Amino acid sequence: MNLTFRGMxxxxxxxxxxxxxxxxxxxxxxxxxxxxxxxxxxxxDDSRTWQQVIGxxxxxxxxxxxxxxxxxxxxxxxxxxxxxxxxxxxxVASEAxxxxxxxxxxxxxxxxxxxxxxxxxxxxxxxxxxxxxxWSTQAVMxxxxxxxxxxxxxxxxxxxxxxNPTGSDTAATASLLVRVNHPAEYRGWRFYLMSYDRATRDAxxxxxxxxxxxxxxxxxxxxxxxxxxxxxxxxxxPERPQAGNPDMVRE
Amino acid sequence: xxxxxxxxxxxxxxxxxxxxxxxxxxxxxxxxxTWLFVAAWATVLLLFxxxxxxxxxxxxxxxxxxxxxxxxxxxxxxLWLARDPGLRWLASSFAVVSALPLVGASFMERxxxxxxxxxxQSPWFIPHVTAYLIAYAFAAIAFTCLISxxxxxxxxxxxxxxxxxADAVIRMMLPFxxxxxxxxxxxxxxxxGTYWSWDPKETWSLITWALYVAFLHVPRTGRWRxxxxxxxxxAFLALLTxxxxxNIVPRLSSTLHSYG
Numbered sequence: 001m002n003l004t005f006r007g008m009x010x011x012x013x014x015x016x017x018x019x020x021x022x023x024x025x026x027x028x029x030x031x032x033x034x035x036x037x038x039x040x041x042x043x044x045d046d047s048r049t050w051q052q053v054i055g056x057x058x059x060x061x062x063x064x065x066x067x068x069x070x071x072x073x074x075x076x077x078x079x080x081x082x083x084x085x086x087x088x089x090x091x092v093a094s095e096a097x098x099x100x101x102x103x104x105x106x107x108x109x110x111x112x113x114x115x116x117x118x119x120x121x122x123x124x125x126x127x128x129x130x131x132x133x134x135w136s137t138q139a140v141m142x143x144x145x146x147x148x149x150x151x152x153x154x155x156x157x158x159x160x161x162x163x164n165p166t167g168s169d170t171a172a173t174a175s176l177l178v179r180v181n182h183p184a185e186y187r188g189w190r191f192y193l194m195s196y197d198r199a200t201r202d203a204x205x206x207x208x209x210x211x212x213x214x215x216x217x218x219x220x221x222x223x224x225x226x227x228x229x230x231x232x233x234x235x236x237x238p239e240r241p242q243a244g245n246p247d248m249v250r251e
Numbered sequence: 252x253x254x255x256x257x258x259x260x261x262x263x264x265x266x267x268x269x270x271x272x273x274x275x276x277x278x279x280x281x282x283x284x285t286w287l288f289v290a291a292w293a294t295v296l297l298l299f300x301x302x303x304x305x306x307x308x309x310x311x312x313x314x315x316x317x318x319x320x321x322x323x324x325x326x327x328x329x330l331w332l333a334r335d336p337g338l339r340w341l342a343s344s345f346a347v348v349s350a351l352p353l354v355g356a357s358f359m360e361r362x363x364x365x366x367x368x369x370x371x372q373s374p375w376f377i378p379h380v381t382a383y384l385i386a387y388a389f390a391a392i393a394f395t396c397l398i399s400x401x402x403x404x405x406x407x408x409x410x411x412x413x414x415x416x417a418d419a420v421i422r423m424m425l426p427f428x429x430x431x432x433x434x435x436x437x438x439x440x441x442x443x444g445t446y447w448s449w450d451p452k453e454t455w456s457l458i459t460w461a462l463y464v465a466f467l468h469v470p471r472t473g474r475w476r477x478x479x480x481x482x483x484x485x486a487f488l489a490l491l492t493x494x495x496x497x498n499i500v501p502r503l504s505s506t507l508h509s510y511g
Contacts, residue, residue, distance in 0.1 A: 026447075035444070069366050072364045103255060104363075104364050106305075106307070106364050116253045117253075153366040153368065154368065154369055155366070155367075155369065156369050156372070157369055179369070180369040180370055180372070180442060181369070181370065181372060181373040181438075181441050181442050182441070183441060183444065190444065192442075192443065192444035194443070194444070207443075207444040209444050209445075214440070214446075217436075217446060218437065221433040221436060221437065222433075224429060224433060225426070225429055225430050225433050228425055228426045228429040228430075229426045232422045232423065232425050232426050233422075233423075233426060
């Protein structure tokens, strides 16, 4: 093995050192860090349900909103079955027919839809009049194909969190916007949106955390990546017995 | 629809071209093999692009998307490794192995209208997944080298060339796997408020990383050589568990890493 090259050795030493650094940071977090998870009731009016957390903060959920992508639509073609006489099948879909799933289609944000040989619908066709984010449950394409809205997928969760040091007046209240992947920070505490009540949407699960070893762990992680690159890319590759197809190597 | 039909067709064409390319490489028709490999790669890129057009995002959200991207990783990695003339004989392995994810993808449910869930809306999503898939592509090639070592042993030929190639490929792979592991931890800190939660996917990815690191620590000489091969095989089995079994086997299922 040709592992004595300086770059590889220094990279390997760095990797070993960083594992110690990461474990040290994790130990600091484990023994000195604090965290708590709590359900907060979302207020739909000016009345706030304050809740004390960590023993030093009062928190309240002032607003929680779930954003959704526009729905995708399943496409159904009218078909004749044994239960439906062929004579009843026409080019236009009607409730008297049976339907066969032929695919899915995604509408544009303006409510229009392009469905290839099934035709297209102009902007606004799938949106309810009067604006807002209400999409039609069903629509019919020019060739009679039936569109049926599928379940909408969540695109974002927005939580407005009010935080106040316990015992201080409301003038000190901070308003924080918390989203998934975007925790909010307040006086060294980080607030994470973990979950919400999917049935009622009037309660959210929030994690409050202070991790004094976090920067140590992240430094270790950065150095681990650098050390691995140094040890694997920075050194001379082990010598090969012979170039070319090893099958050609004779005993 | 039309795009679904195109995707289904490309998913059949690309592996067929790759098999032809591998056959050319095996028959020592390197120029024809290389051109076919290029054509197959272009087909896979087209497939990747159609997946992106269909869902409106970078298509890395489902196992089907991931398999297509994995197949697209092999040709650039081959070009990178082929700078070393001693590793160009790996061309046939690259062609065969890059066909496998496409064959797998053709049997999977293709959710081409995938939407990116809020938990996946992070700047770490693409680098994390990409780094892991590049690492997996390298690991698959390294494992084919290990099989070649065993095969050379059965045929009573000197396996040193294959063994050295496996080492070189794993050395290339490890920084990507380390970056994938570390970027996952940083992402988890922002998303879940903890950089490590011992989720099955995380645990198995750590086991996989540790086994590959252990493999690189084993001396390549004398009686240690078989131990290195065993560690390599175990590491690849752990990788398959991380990549596939954790998503398939209910007892190993990962709750934090399951995004429809």
